[in-house]
Amino acid sequence: MQIPHESFRLAPGAAGTLQQQIRARVAEGILAGRFRAGDKMPSSRGLAAHLGISRITVTLAYADLVAQDFLTPAGRSGYFVSATAPQQPLFPQAAAPPGRQVDYAALTDRRFSRNARAEKPQDWASYPFPFIYGQADAQLFDHQNWRLCALRALGRRDFDTLTSDYYERDDPLLIEYILRHILPRRGIDAAPAEVLLTLGAQNALWLAAQVLGGPGRRMVMENPGYPGLRAVLAQSGGETLYVDVDEDGLPPDRLPPADVVFTTASHHCPTNATMPLARRVALLAAASARDFVIVEDDYEFEMSFLAPAAPSLKSLDREGRVIYAGSFSKSLFPGLRLGYLVGPEGFIAEARALRATVLRHPPGHVQRTAAYFLSLGHYDALIARMKTAFRRRRMAMDEAIAAHGLTMAGQGGFGGSSVWMRAPDGVDCDALALNLRGQGVLIEPGRVFFGPADAPGNFYRLAFSSIPPGRIAEGVARIAAALAR
Template sequence: MTPGLFDKAALASVQIAPAISPEYGRVMAIPVETFHLTSRAQGTLQARIQQMVADGILSGRFRRGEKLPSTRALARHLNVSRITVTLAYTEMLANDYLTSRGRSGYFVSDNAPEPPDFAPTPQSQDTVNWNEMLARRYTGGPAFNMGRPADWASYRFPFIYGQTDPALFDHANWRLCATQALGQRHFNALTQDQFDADDPELVRFIAHHTLPRRGILARPEEILITLGAQNALWLATQLLAVTREVVVENPCYPALRQLLTHADAQVTPLSVDNDGLPPETIPDGTRVIFTTPSHQCPTSATLPLARREALLRRAADLDAVIVEDDYEFEMAYLSAPSPALKSLDEDGRVIYVGSFSKSLFPGLRLGYLVGSAEFIREARALRASVLRHPPGHIQRTVAHFLSLGHYDALVRRIGRALAARREMMEHATARYGLEVAGEGAHGGSGLWMRAPKDRDMRDVARSLQSESVLIEPGTAFFAGEQPPHNFYRLGYSSIPSERIEEGIARIAAVLKA
């Protein structure tokens, strides 16, 4: 059963009489036909049966004292083994949802919870004029999910970027690390409000293992754990970019432009070329430069060493700072990644953003900021004022997963799989005549594509959904009132190799239709 589902202490004081038939003066039995296993339920059969019974009790359909069907009858009705039902009932006995009365069978326990018998509350009238009351609106910007439907995993050809293939993830060792983090020895890391502190084991691993691989040397006081790269970019924006003149790449990560808009920054988008951001185009007066030098988002261009050095010189001339988003360096499986821009920084003017979301899973929401101690001190204070710190259990679980070598093994396994899928992508796009606008010299998990100029990929994406194909239109990546509509991105981290060619064929057919 889901941990924490039963709060027996809180429910022990609730006293409700068992359900008795007024006609016969005996305990009512719950008909076996009441029980149904839905296809939407998650987990093992045993867990699903437990959840089914618990839902009936919590919703008030099953009352205290009512008799449940026998294990044999319920097993026959659900078409499952009798031992599965017996184990489910036994677990619910231990949690005091059910009780056993000798040979009479199983009954809803007298200590089982019941929903409160509250009278329905009449719906209130909202008389607030929210157009006037809201000091600032955050809706209406570019979609963060790039139009991705919630059920994207049910599509047969999901060319979706940034999602995890469950077949590649190391579930077993992740569970072991999570269990270890729940142990008594790590109780303080799990339960205490650390206020503005981070897990020292996680920080130590990042400082001694992760960052040196990027050529970066940093002390613990120069590292801050964040809730993913998005949170790191927000912290950097709030501390550096409010009302200031800022440069971003064009195209770029859409959510970054939205963060800068909320900060009232004066944003100048600069077009990237095949080598990324041209430093000589950065205008005078710029105070902050946001860039993705190792794997430009979304074109996958890599900033050459000479241009990196030129970018640092230009930032020094402007007395500007650089925010380097190194979101996908772990996905460099074709060749070694270029050194991080931060590794070349001798003036302390580069703020480095890293993330575990691409290499572990996006739902983890764990990343980090690296910068001068004074900057990190302010970022830590800002983080503490908003969310204190990322959950201690998640930090400690990741620390175990990293330090025990599971992370490196996972990255190697993902790299091999992505290399095979990329080969299939390159073969299929060439075979069906699709134009690749950017593919990344070191690897990655997506291709930046260009369609004919007269095609609006937003319309194409909608048509492809009926073919069970998902792509990401590229319009949202561009700044300006008239962005191009003929670009799109094809991710291959979530689609098996054997489906790639057929998916590409369907895209090509719709484009040519």
């Protein structure tokens, strides 16, 4: 790696000669770990010109550093950080006495960080039994065709798409595919002005809550429900109300007076319950009679492999009361961070204006790569492959759960990529998860999915999107053994 000239400066009034100051700056960089073995130093001519000093001063400083084994010469190639250069001491160095520090916890009131989140270890892939939700499986993803689509998007023909600022617009090729291929699968007919691209489903929910929320607004979410939505609603300025779900999802007859209702009707998070058609119709009738808006988070509809996907609420809506949020994070990969909102033109215009205050639009090359991947048929082939794999893994999960007498709490009759589990009363699943981690098993404790008033501790979620099918039985056996203890 080439160390840039800009890494060096001479402080006015600093002690020592110019040669000594250069030696000190290089030694400090090496000892601090900023300059590493093999890094190439700036040329003596270039560094001298940058600092405005004589070249011989730099040359002499480099010679001293070679003598001290900080640098090593390589003929005409220049000077490099020595592989045997002194290293930073391993013992902790005394810190300088701190000055008066700002108390940011008090200043910010921790109004964002105090919201409970589902914690996932960064090194989850190193565990042999990762029952972790939402991660992509490298064995299933179509790396080759995604790479080809990315190269095509980076080509000269798409230069304007790659480099231009769309201001508040989105890639028309991706919007067209969503309108003609993705939304019709959910029975949704929309115009370009009724679709807005987002940075994933989380960003879509945030935009919807900000546009529809505010002081005095009553926002309803499911209990248990998506933890990320709870944090979003806390920022909306409105009042968050919780409604307990049953085996069919959100019950319309239990809704309190509300302005906006958020629901995961097709695959309830986290139980996977699918709202029956009759209940969907009843929810829309309640919205019309009581004048509230519904935000439908349809984050996993592509994973309906046990039975056909039920009609989306948006497809049944005749009054423009449903805002539909979709995502490619589960069907492609979470790092893509690409989702979309579908709603009446007036709502989308307001959400687009809000998005422009935070970000103009998702990156153009990401949009165009996804557009090519979808339009060339690779997406449909990937979805078919994932459904086959997930069906096999779900069968392995069902067999292992039944064999060990564990209790499945969620319905999950249409598919998805996880199962919702209930441990015996009195079991603390946070402690259970910590215990299992030491045995190479990762599970998700369920407490974070419930409202803060009364969060039971004996639920947990097991996902199978990232674990090989051959390891499922052994992983479930370890969970059962831990519960038995």
